[in-house]
Amino acid sequence: MIKEILKNIATKRVTIPFPEGFAVSPEKSAKIVSLGQKVDKIFGRSLRIRQVDAGSCNACEWECTALINPIYDIQRFGIDFVASPRHADVLLVTGPVSRQMELALKKTYLATPEPRLVIACGDCAFDGGAYKGSYAVTNGVAEVIPVDCYIPGCPPTPMMIIQGLSEFMEQLTGIGKLRGSIAAFKKNPL
Numbered sequence: 001m002i003k004e005i006l007k008n009i010a011t012k013r014v015t016i017p018f019p020e021g022f023a024v025s026p027e028k029s030a031k032i033v034s035l036g037q038k039v040d041k042i043f044g045r046s047l048r049i050r051q052v053d054a055g056s057c058n059a060c061e062w063e064c065t066a067l068i069n070p071i072y073d074i075q076r077f078g079i080d081f082v083a084s085p086r087h088a089d090v091l092l093v094t095g096p097v098s099r100q101m102e103l104a105l106k107k108t109y110l111a112t113p114e115p116r117l118v119i120a121c122g123d124c125a126f127d128g129g130a131y132k133g134s135y136a137v138t139n140g141v142a143e144v145i146p147v148d149c150y151i152p153g154c155p156p157t158p159m160m161i162i163q164g165l166s167e168f169m170e171q172l173t174g175i176g177k178l179r180g181s182i183a184a185f186k187k188n189p190l
């Protein structure tokens with residue numbers, strides 16, 4: 001162990017290399033770097049997300065969980081997950097919304113402070129995805145609560161979620177940074 005530590009100090013190696021295939025174009029990279037500035041401008045330095053599993057297969061949750069690992073480190077943008085909708089700026093909903101989760105999702109939405117922004121994350125959240133047409137699901141978040149943004153993918157990768165958040169922020173920035181303006185945005189979602 002001591003040998004390994006000394007070797008790492010000597011080689012100045014502090015972390016593993018970024019995995020292959022995860023690279024983003026310089027253009028997208030620049031957009032993502034500006035995500036923190038957008039969060040700063042619109043939400044006063046911190047964007048708090050309440051993630052709601054509305055009957056997903058859990059793969060979408062794994063990707064969301066990866067957002068806070070050292071590779072994606074979404075907290076560097078001032079974004080973090082919270083345990084209560086009462087502390088959240090945005091609900092990020094995954095899954096097709098099973099009938100069992102329908103009422104819980106409505107209650108969670110109502111417990112979220114205005115302007116109650118909602119992101120539907122993953123193909124299931126969009127229209128039921130792999131479960132579409134099943135008697136046990138509602139075929140997407142929009143059938144239960146209003147949706148402001150969709151992030152596609154089955155599941156969306158952490159980078160796709162970051163890009164989705166970035167583009168969502170861009171839309172909000174374009175309209176204005178005041179919460180009243182965000183409410184106006186809800187009438188014309190992405």
Ligand code: SF4
Binds near residue numbers: 058121
């Ligand atoms: S979108 Fe795909 S990964 Fe996400 S909950 Fe549905 S089936 Fe699972």
